[in-house]
Amino acid sequence: MKKMTDNLIETIKKRFNRPFHYKELAKILKIKGKEKINLLNYLLKLANQDELVKLKEGYFALKGTIKELLCRVACHRDGYGFAIPLEEREEDIFLPPPQLMDVYDGDIVWVRKGKSRGKKSEGEIIRIQERGVKKIVGKVEKHKGYLVVKPNDKRFFWPLIIKDEKEKNFGIGDFVVSKIIKYPERGLGEGVIEEILSGDSYELELKNILVKLNISEKYPEIAEKNAIRIAKKGIENNIIDRKDLRSLNFVTIDGEKAKDFDDAVFLKKEKNGYRLYVAIADVSCFVKKGTELDKEALYRGNSYYFPDRAIPMLPSILSDNLCSLRPNEDKLTLVAEIFYDKYGVRKYYEFYPAIIKSKHRLTYEIVDEVLKGNVSIDKKTNDMLINMRELTGI
Numbered sequence: 001m002k003k004m005t006d007n008l009i010e011t012i013k014k015r016f017n018r019p020f021h022y023k024e025l026a027k028i029l030k031i032k033g034k035e036k037i038n039l040l041n042y043l044l045k046l047a048n049q050d051e052l053v054k055l056k057e058g059y060f061a062l063k064g065t066i067k068e069l070l071c072r073v074a075c076h077r078d079g080y081g082f083a084i085p086l087e088e089r090e091e092d093i094f095l096p097p098p099q100l101m102d103v104y105d106g107d108i109v110w111v112r113k114g115k116s117r118g119k120k121s122e123g124e125i126i127r128i129q130e131r132g133v134k135k136i137v138g139k140v141e142k143h144k145g146y147l148v149v150k151p152n153d154k155r156f157f158w159p160l161i162i163k164d165e166k167e168k169n170f171g172i173g174d175f176v177v178s179k180i181i182k183y184p185e186r187g188l189g190e191g192v193i194e195e196i197l198s199g200d201s202y203e204l205e206l207k208n209i210l211v212k213l214n215i216s217e218k219y220p221e222i223a224e225k226n227a228i229r230i231a232k233k234g235i236e237n238n239i240i241d242r243k244d245l246r247s248l249n250f251v252t253i254d255g256e257k258a259k260d261f262d263d264a265v266f267l268k269k270e271k272n273g274y275r276l277y278v279a280i281a282d283v284s285c286f287v288k289k290g291t292e293l294d295k296e297a298l299y300r301g302n303s304y305y306f307p308d309r310a311i312p313m314l315p316s317i318l319s320d321n322l323c324s325l326r327p328n329e330d331k332l333t334l335v336a337e338i339f340y341d342k343y344g345v346r347k348y349y350e351f352y353p354a355i356i357k358s359k360h361r362l363t364y365e366i367v368d369e370v371l372k373g374n375v376s377i378d379k380k381t382n383d384m385l386i387n388m389r390e391l392t393g394i
Contacts, residue, residue, distance in 0.1 A: 019061035055086035077154035093123035106132025160191035344394030
């Protein structure tokens with residue numbers, strides 16, 4: 001292990017005299033796929049052992065190599081900004097307006113500390129490491145003889161000159177999505193129109209958020225086809241070696257508008273305590289490592305919830321169907337079985353793959369009404385919910 005550590009440190013010394021991202025190191029070492037996560041975990045271990053300095057957002061550095069600070073730009077709508085150091089022990093650095101002429105909110109930059117300005121140091125942006133945004137949502141306007149997209153988000157200061165204005169059916173005053181083809185230099189960038197937007201201010205703000213996150217409401221076609229093939233196969237080939245818990249009175253409890261039910265619970269009161277089962281949908285059974293579906297889900301990281309819709313991590317044919325613990329359907333799950341004594345102390349637990357069949361799709365409002373005695377579902381479920389309240393109150 002020590003030899004492996006020494007070799008890795010030596011490689012880093014030869015290649016990097018600055019902070020580096022773990023993906024840069026993975027590329028040099030020819031590490032691909034999920035093995036990159038193993039590399040990240042090993043670098044975190046070295047940082048805990050004080051062999052490396054851990055920065056934020058996947059960056060690391062050898063001790064003593066940090067002369068300039070790697071930071072994320074956070075712009076304020078009034079024209080100034082801050083450099084948020086990725087090294088957690090460093091304080092934010094003030095960036096005056098002239099320093100922001102070539103950057104957007106969210107960019108990763110190298111900053112040199114300068115004189116103090118009140119309680120904060122003032123910084124100078126030395127170079128740009130990574131761009132934080134690829135598209136802009138904004139309004140088409142006239143600016144110094146050019147048609148430009150003026151960003152809707154006030155933290156994005158610089159408009160984009162539209163380079164394809166003769167090829168698209170848009171006009172002054174339209175809201176659009178523009179792909180950045182040239183980042184701002186002294187205050188002006190360039191872009192091409194990808195989409196003309198319609199709708200109210202809420203729809204525009206929603207689009208603004210998704211564009212900044214670089215998340216599409218539609219899944220890539222190849223990943224969508226992958227999901228459809230998986231859904232057609234169903235669960236039959238994956239039932240072997242799973243504990244059969246379909247006889248237990250599992251229920252899901254979610255919001256009124258929820259579509260994907262990814263966890264279910266069952267509680268049994270016993271002579272000496274309580275036995276709790278928590279089942280989550282076994283997505284890994286369907287989404288295999290390295291597939292386009294896996295890559296897209298990894299990129300999205302999680303589902304995104306808005307007042308009127310959800311943009312799932314997985315295509316809806318999986319998130320709302322095959323991997324959703326809908327009532328009266330056989331579903332593949334991973335289960336945590338936990339036993340609490342009569343004093344509410346956890347005594348033991350185990351994890352295992354199982355197949356369940358949820359009996360009810362409950363909402364928070366329904367559960368509340370049952371516990372108040374205003375609504376009855378059935379005796380088993382009523383008693384279970386009362387026992388759950390009893391366990392939480394111990």
